Amino acid sequence: MIFSDPASVAVVGASDDPAKWGHWLARGALVGHDRRAVHLVNRGGGAVLGQPTVRSLSELAEAPELVVLAVPAAHVPAVVDEALAAGVRGFVGITSGIDDRVIRRIRDAGARLLGPNCLGVFDAATSLHLAWGRFQAGSLGVVSQSGQVGLEIAGLAASSGTGVSRFVSVGNQADVTATEALLDLVSHDLTTVVGVYLESFGAGIVAAMSELRAAGKPVVLLTVGTSVAAREAARTHTGALTSSSDVVDAACRRAGAVRVTTPAALVDLAAVLTSGVPRGGRVGVISDSGGQGAIAADLAVAAGLTMPVLSVVDGLPAGASTRNPIDLAGTGEQDLANYARAVEVLARGGEVDTVVLSGYFGSYGPDAPSLEEAEVAVAARICSLARETGVTVVVHSMREDSAAVRTLRTGGIPVQHTIERAVAALGHASRLGRNSLEVVPRTTSATPFRPGYLAARELLSFVEFPSAHAVTTAADVTATALKGPFALKADWLPHKSEHGGVRIGLTEPTAAFEEMRARLGPGTYVLEEMDTREHTVELIIGAKRDHSFGPVVLVGSGGVHAELFRDTAIELAPVTPATARDMLARLTCAPLLSGWRGAPAPDVTALAEVIARISETLAARSDLAEIELNPVRVGPDGVLAVDALIIPSEETVNDTGGQRVA
Template sequence: MIFSDPASVAVVGASDDPAKWGHWLARGALVGRDRRTVHLVNHGGGLVLSEPTVRSLSEIAEAPELVVLAVPAAHVPAVVDEALAVGVRGFVGITSGIDEAVVRRIREAGARILGPNCLGVFDAATSLHLAWGRFQSGSLGVVSQSGQVGLEIGGLAAASGLGVSRFVSVGNQADVTATEALLDLVSHDMTTVVGVYLESFGPGIVAAMSELRAAGKPVVLLTVGSSTAAREAALTHTGALTSSLDVVDAACRRAGAVRVATPAALVDLAAVLSCGTPRGRRVGVISDSGGQGAIAADLAVAAGLSVPPLASVDGLPAGASRRNPVDLAGAGERDLANYARAVEVLARGGEVDTVVLSGYFGSYGEDTPSLESAEVSVAERICAAARETGVAVVVHSMRPDSAAVRALRAGGVPVQHTIERTMAALGDAARLGTPRRPPAPRHPATAVPHRPGYLAARDLLDFVRFPRAHAVTSAAEAGSTPLTGPYALKADWPAHKSEQDAVKIDVTDPAAAFEEMHARLGPGTYVLEEMDTRQNAVELIIGARRDHSFGPVVLVGAGGIHAELFNDTAIELAPVTPATAHDMIERLVCAPLLSGWRGAPAADVDALAEVIARTSETIAARPDLAEIELNPVRVGPDGVVAVDALVITMDDAHPLRDSVGSPAAT
């Protein structure tokens, strides 16, 4: 309770100067003095905000539970030492530049610090306001690594009528983490939806978001697109193809959360989710303008929603269209109650999951004050329809703030000033899933120790079908092979054989091919392999790697030497089930090639899904492995054959990366 409802607080650095942090923090702290004891500390003494101050923490008879550090960094060590000496156990580190030694002293004393370099903390339920800025009380919990971004989210939430239930700026996360702040919101009664801004992801984030979702508090995540793993140079094609946002999105799918791109999109979606999650993607559009209805329908489809035709629309006003979108054709102007009637008809008809009212409604009372009362009554009736039917109702109004708009928001109906933001938020809401626990392992982890090279990778990945092959070290061995041609000849050791010209295909004279390759690449183990000559095989890539933020991930995508060019991939946190692997395959742009494109026989997708799942299980069960790559994987009607494989251990991962240079070099 130290950071949400302390019994006493002290603001060190309290100031009477409105331009200083200490002024804002003191003013905010005093808001809650009916609930807790507030001490203002200023080394010069005197009054701050007409309240008496003390010169140091040692002048306070009883140690405050929470101390806010709003003094220059050079003075922080002395303040912290004094605070710990008198028994303080919680700190809010506003000041930047607090070094690790100070944080270590705090932790060693059994105390905690939020920040440093943070904007502070706010809790509407407990009148705790130890942050810069103003917050409107509401239902959105905000956890932000950036104080300014969090403050922007809070301002947008106030403008939308949503408001903030709790705001936690975690700053540098030297001690208290975003994961802890999120878990603390699970039992926070005022919070119904959570907005998160993070620039890096620590342990437990996925579990925390999952727990919030399971508690009925959906999470909307905003990030800048550069996780820890994405900043590393990628050695394999798998790494090169996988951006950090791919991994973040996979983490969101696992947790049942949604990622958005801007603070405004976060608040727009949070406003929709705070009123309940839409049941599906079917949208019914109502407008008193044919043009606005058509625009709304186009934007709905662009956002991944559907605008289905309506079979039963009895009860609509005379003259209104019976299609979807519904054009009231002036009926709203003749009788404002027609807006409510139309919403009720669509909400009760069972043919849509969400009703969007778009256009002029919300403007009548502003333009014609005598209509304000009637318009507010209609707004309240619309809210009642949403509550009674459980169908989500969202309004796009040409007026950003009017009596009717305020009545809609107060009644639980989100309102947006533009139709594009309305539909974008509904499209984002449709992506909200349910948390998925990692599946239990189906197979014991392979005990084969990994050795470098292609042949060793084949041994470790014993669940994968490879062509017949054997090692050769001389032209004579290659020439006397028992294999059936045509052949592929490969150097066993290079990670990227094509780039180093370390693979030859369609070989008919293996002895001559060996002599030529050996002369260029030197001594070592070479592999002679039967070529997979099956017709109608589709080339894919299957990869897995260990993300530093989210752990093991698995990928499938268009494969072969042009894999990076097409950049057609799907990724999930590992391990996955074969069912999830099927979902990954279906997300690929090249998926139709597997189902019988232009009359070709359908590929064995079940076998492909099984290989994806087994690869994911292997990376998850083997913490000694950094990366696995199967590329290309040839998928045909009679199964899956991998014709190259690469396995990299954690011990080898970083030295190998250093040896190949920059990401562009890979």
């Protein structure tokens, strides 16, 4: 409770100067003076905000439970030593540049530190306001690595009518982490939805977001570093085909969260989610303008929503269209109650999960004051309909603020001044994943890692490969009992085609072996029967360890052009076969897996099983860093992997030759 409802607080560096942090922190701390003891510390003495101060913590009769550090970094060590000696258990580190030795002293004493370099903490439930700025109480919990981004989110939340239930700026996370701050919100009664801004992801973030979702508090994540410049260097095709945004999105799907790209989008979505996650993606559009209805419909489809054809339209006013989108065609002006009637028809009809009301509603009162009371009453009725039916309703109003707009927002209906923001938020909300997956890896092979293609085949014994054997001399090749055509591979090379370490379509492989051996040197080569089946599709299946989120699995268009087409789907590992099938369905090449132009359909069930087993293998074996099958050829009669690469943990690959170096 130190950072949510302390029994007493002290602001060290309290000031009467409104330009200083100490002024805002002192003023905020005094808001909760009826709930807790508030001490203001100023080394010059005197009064701050009309309240007496002490020159140091040692002048206090009892140690405060929480101390806010708002003094220059050079003074922090002395303040911390004094506080720890007095028995202080918690610090809010506003000051940047706090020495690591000071942070260690806090930890060694068993105390906790929020920050340093943070903007502070706010809790509407406990009147705790130890942060710069003003906050409007509401239902959005905010955890932010950047204080200013968090403050922007809080300001937008106030403007939207959503407000903030709890605000935690974690700063440098020298002690208290974002994960801990998120877990603190699971039991926070005022919080119904959580907004997070992170620049890096520590341990437990996915589990924390999952726990919040299980508690009925969906998480909206804002992050940075998703550009091409942020992609990590790759040792395999799998690495080259993943980006930070891919993996973050996979983490969000696993946790039942959703990622957005701006603070405004975060607040827009949070406003929708405060009344719950939409049941699905079917949307009904109502407008008092044919043009605005058509624009809303186009945007809805682009956002991934569906526009069902309506059959239950009884109750619409005469003259209104009965198609989706519904055009009230002037009947709204004739009787404002028709807006609510149209919403009721859709909300009770069972054919849509969400409703968008777009256009002039919200503007009648300001433009014709005699209509304000009636418009407010209709707005209240729309709020009641949303609560009664559980159907999500979003309003786009041409008026940014009016009595009706405020009534809608107070009643839990998000209102946007632009249709694109309204529909974008609804699209995000409708795609929000359900509760996190719980997947238990099956027992995997205990075969120890050995380098090379043949060893990879042995370790991945659950995968079917073409018949093959090792060859080291031309005599081995000549004596083969395998059936051609053949593929010849340098066993040790990870990217064989790039170094001339693979030849395919061989009918007489001896000469090819002698040429390859003369060029690459002695070693183990693999002579393998080629897969000559018709109606096969080439894919890549890979798994690797992300530095933030752990094991991930990827599937995509395969072969030597995998990085060119970049047609991939990614999830956190392990995955079930059902999730693997969903990954396959998301690929651009998915039609090839269902029988393209009359071709027999490949065995997708077997393919999904392989994807799941690969994901389980990496997740269960900490000694492996990456696994890649490329290409994987799937046909009507099953799955065949024709190359495999495994990279152990803490080991690198030298692509210029045949040696591995630890």
